[in-house]
Amino acid sequence: MILIDGHNLVPKIKGLSLSMEDDEMALIQILSEYTRLTRKKLEVYFDKAPIDKSGTRKFGFITAHFVREGSTADEAIIQRIRKMGRKARNVKVISSDQHILRQVQACQAETLTSDLFAKEIEKVLASSPGGGKPDPQKMSDLEIENWLNLFKNNNSQKD
Helix, strand or coil: CCCCCCCCCCCHCCCCCCCCCCHHHHHHHHHHHHHHCCCCCEEEEEEEECCHCEEEEEECCEEEEEECCCCCCHHHHHHHHHHHHHHHHEEEEEEECHHHCCCCHCCCCCCEEEHHHHHHHHHHHCCCCCCCCHHHHHHCCHHHHHHHHHHHHHHHHHH
């Protein structure tokens, strides 16, 4: 399993920026294609979620944690690793935040910087037949339903 500090990874991915209105969903879309190709399970953590948008959502092989304001993704990742105990050895944590990396290494978790993971994603996507572009025919019914619900919820909140 891979745990990702989402806002730390966003600026490392070509075409994404923290200034984008929906940078979290753009990253999840890229990670969805990565998980489809690698079959790896991911958990991605984003902080500063407004209370009405905080919580956990599933997107295929991805579990996205939207950490409410007042707490941080860093704290959530560190707590998740600590709760795993010995199982933390089987987890890779992606962040460039040295505090997170030190804390999870102390629990025996593997670490990788966001820069290096972004390069791994790029390599995996580039080697796919579609060149890394999501193939809607390969999305599961659950993934399609999650996307439709997300867009429906976002549109109803803008009215």
